[in-house]
Amino acid sequence: MPEVTEKNDAHITVQDLTMAYGDFVIQRDLNFTVRRSDIFIIMGGSGCGKSTLLRHLVGLRSPARGKVLYDGESFWDADPSDQVRMMRRFGVMYQSGALWSSMTLAENVALALEEYTALRPAQIRELVSLKLALVGLSGFDEFYPSEISGGMQKRAGVARAMALDPEILFFDEPSAGLDPISARRLDNLILELRDSLGATMVVVTHELASILAIGNNSVFLDPITKTMIASGDPKTLLAESKDPRVHSFLTRGEG
Amino acid sequence: MAAIRPNSGENPIQECHIRFSQPSKGTLLIQFTGHWTLQNELPSVNDVEKQLGGGGPIQCVSFDTQALTGWDSGLLAYLIKIIDECKTRNIKTDQAGLPDGVRRLLDLAYAVPEREGARGVAKRPSLLARIGTDSINVARGTAETVSFIGEATLAIWKFLRGKARYRHVDFTMTIQQCGPQALPIITLISFLVGVILAYIGAVQLEQFGAEIYVANLVGLAMAREMGAMMTAIIMAGRTGGAFAAQLGTMTVNEEIDALKTMGVSPMEFLVLPRMLALMLMLPVLCLYSDLLGILGGAAVSISILDLGVLEYFNQTKNAIHLHDFAGGLFKSAVYGTLVAIAGCLRGMQSGRSAAAVGDAATSAVVTAIVWIVVASAITTVIYNILGI
Structure with missing residues (x-):
């Protein structure tokens, strides 16, 4: 692992989380802890509820049961104003990028800065250019999302997610739909941002290469038993897990 | 083998x-x-x-x-x-x-066993079950509508106190869309409605030699009701449907989620500018439509009824009072609110697929037209009681 001093304090704690759409339970009894500066992978086969778990973590869906704690503070028991305050501490990169299509990249990144800081327009412009440069999109400030490629949209999504220098960054399937090289670049970006900003990263993915390259902690969701069947460093899981489901997932079913 | x-x-x-x-x-x-x-x-x-x-x-x-x-x-x-x-x-x-x-x-x-519970119960639910499900859906839909109206009201209250967060560009763009850009179609429809009203009136009134009262009929009908109703229905199809499609697409594209996780209320950011724009522009369009309708009536009367231009307009001026216009304008403000609420509500409720966006747009137009007609009936009765 890169030379990050891993403090073992819990940043996000999930307790007895059960997720359901109406009566249809997606996952039940999830318990795990994301430590500060972790790159935490949420993995599992398609349709096991990875993205749904992410939506619960970022406050878009309320759990059927259980708690999500940020630094010990329960998100779903907090007042709406406190929830907004907690949400401001994290940034989310959505699967499709989810850039606001009627706004340029610069406006997309600038929105949070305009809303939550007292910076002058000139300062905001500088910051926006910086964030876009960090994700390799210098000079694309005035482009609309529809004018750039899918990989660029995802990177712009990362720039927007980190506009306010959040403590936690969530990534929903960052490498889905990208060619191997773009996917690799995005992985490197996640690693570098963690190392330089010290932010905690939560990544939903089933991309094996990414999981083993960047993850240092994880949870494995199983669609059949509808609960987590493993957690910990993916590389350790690969080496030591006795569970055939986890092992076959991490070896593409070849081991 | x-x-x-x-x-x-x-x-x-x-x-x-x-x-x-x-x-x-x-x-x-x-x-x-x-x-x-x-x-x-x-x-x-x-x-x-x-x-x-x-x-x-x-x-x-x-x-x-x-x-x-x-x-x-x-x-x-x-x-x-x-x-x-x-x-x-x-x-x-x-x-x-x-x-x-x-x-x-x-x-x-047979390699992957069927996931338990994934296959929906294939048998058709009984009549009783369907009535029950429908009732629950109606109740849920009503609750959603009421809470949406509540949130919209709060957003407008915040706007009035100058605390609402939205992009002014969005507001002016929407004004542009549902104001000036709607003029051509409003012109055409309103003029033709005036023409139709004049013909209907002319056929009847000619029998009594009271052709001049065509001016009263067209003027009153346009000012009190038709101007407001026609513009509202055009805007329901033109703009209400567009609102629903825009917001629905943003839901599919996770753009609304992105706003929420940034702590920005989609209600203020997306719904408020659209509602304000439509509420402001519809009365203006209505006034324009009133005038065009009267012009349409005049065109028919002057060309086939041999009424003089001055005669027609004097008759119109005497027939319509300011409160007739005011009543019509108030109605159009109400309709504008309803069209905007229907469009934004259906857009925000949209599911996450292309078909769902289409359904949202259709549903927005249907909802808006139903609400317009109901509101028209209610306001007409109230005006009657108040003697306006």
Whole structure:
């Protein structure tokens, strides 16, 4: 692992989380802890509820049961104003990028800065250019999302997610739909941002290469038993897990 | 095993048959002959079921495909039905007699067990259950609508106190869209409505030699009701549907989620500017429509009824009072609010698929028109009681 001093304090704690759409339970009894500066992978086969778990973590869906704690503070028991305050501490990169299509990249990144800081327009412009440069999109400030490629949209999504220098960054399937090289670049970006900003990263993915390259902690969701069947460093899981489901997932079913 | 290839689909219709025999006690041998493809009429599975049930206790089913000349997924589906049937009856199946390709595909089909609970209950719910579900949906929909109106009201209250967060560009763009850009169609429709009203009036009033009252009819109808109603219905189709489609697409694209996780209220950011724009522009369009309608009426009256221009306009001026216009304008403000709420509500409720966005747009227009007509009836009765 890169030379990050891993403090073992819990940043996000999930307790007895059960997720359901109406009566249809997606996952039940999830318990795990994301430590500060972790790159935490949420993995599992398609349709096991990875993205749904992410939506619960970022406050878009309320759990059927259980708690999500940020630094010990329960998100779903907090007042709406406190929830907004907690949400401001994290940034989310959505699967499709989810850039606001009627706004340029610069406006997309600038929105949070305009809303939550007292910076002058000139300062905001500088910051926006910086964030876009960090994700390799210098000079694309005035482009609309529809004018750039899918990989660029995802990177712009990362720039927007980190506009306010959040403590936690969530990534929903960052490498889905990208060619191997773009996917690799995005992985490197996640690693570098963690190392330089010290932010905690939560990544939903089933991309094996990414999981083993960047993850240092994880949870494995199983669609059949509808609960987590493993957690910990993916590389350790690969080496030591006795569970055939986890092992076959991490070896593409070849081991 | 003879290598029989799946059928490529070029062959003309050929025969296919199934034969049963019991080579030893308790074993059913099913013999497939001919061409088992989807183009052919395949035998019914009922025959197999009869054999399994009728001919004594059978413990094992095996297959013979020596005389099979071609197959595709038709045979596979048939075999799966037989195998499933055997499973429920606790009968073993011996797949050794099947072609290699068929065996491998069957293995593939049974490789991942069916996820429990994933397959919806296939049977049609009873009438009572459907009435119950519908009632629950209606109640839920009403609750959603009420809470949406509540949130919209809060957003407007915040706007009035100058605390609402939205982009002014969005507001002016929407004003542009639902104001000036709607003028051509409003011009056409309003003028024609005036023409139609004048014709209807002219035919009746001519019988009494009271052609001049066409001016009263057209003027009052446009000012009090038709101007507001026509603009509202045009805007429901033109702008209400567009609002729903825009917000629906943003839902599909996770743009609304992105706003929420940034702590920005989509209500203030997206719904408020749209609602304000429509509430402001609809009365303006209504006034324009009133005037165009009166012009349309005048055109008919002057050209076919031989009324003078001055005469017509004097009559109109005497017939319509300021409160008639004011009543119409108030109605159009109400309609504007309703169209905006219907469009934004349906857009925000939209599901996450292309079809759902289409449904949202349709539903927005239908909802808006129903609300407009109901509101029109209510306001007309109230005006009548108040004597406006």
